[in-house]
């Protein structure tokens with residue numbers, strides 16, 4: 001189970017934090033580290049020293065250009081956030097996360113990503129909206145932001161507790177394979193194209209429509225089969241949309 005939990009660090013600027021995160025992971029038995037557009041060199045004297053014997057995790061980390069690449073094969077993506085955002089998203093505690101993990105990972109192909117943001121600015125709203133849920137580590141509200149590696153430590157510890165618990169009780173998994181992040185993103189892109197084509201969605205006046213549809217869909221945790229049905233509906237809808245020679249008349253009044 002621990003092999004299928006990925007720690008994703010976005011835009012990290014201090015090599016020491018990458019080393020510190022690797023140490024926290026190795027202490028708790030996690031091994032899958034992915035960096036997204038790091039703003040520093042990952043392997044430095046500082047990161048090796050902070051890794052304190054876990055530098056093989058730093059050396060083995062994948063380096064990705066985008067969050068999408070880093071989590072494409074994951075069935076659950078959870079973003080760690082120190083602050084609440086304007087559009088509330090399903091919010092879980094580190095303990096809730098631990099409780100969910102055995103179920104989430106019961107299917108051998110399932111993978112979970114825990115996504116952490118930049119030291120100075122955290123995760124962007126766009127990045128957070130790519131997550132099924134957000135996890136907030138309860139802290140002093142007047143001083144809520146943990147050091148990046150410390151935040152990794154807290155969540156990695158909950159992963160370990162969940163794994164230890166699970167050694168005794170075999171968990172039952174979901175019956176059907178859940179959709180991966182990449183499949184969900186293809187669906188959202190298709191949905192947006194079709195909604196624009198039928199005049200329901202105007203990208204010039206988005207009114208959070210796509211974000212709200214994302215939140216709704218991600219809350220439902222669709223299975224691959226269910227997503228295929230939705231995409232089938234979109235494809236049949238596309239066939240009913242008359243071909244247009246020009247852009248004229250694309251925007252209908254609602």
Ligand code: SAH
Pocket residue numbers: 079080081082083115116117118119120121122123135136137138139144145146147148151
């Ligand atoms: N100054 C940033 C916080 C950066 S801390 C901000 O205001 O958003 C770096 C990362 O550590 C955060 O992006 C988040 O992923 C994680 N983190 C720090 N404190 C956290 C907390 N209390 N709960 C959950 N994640 C936290």
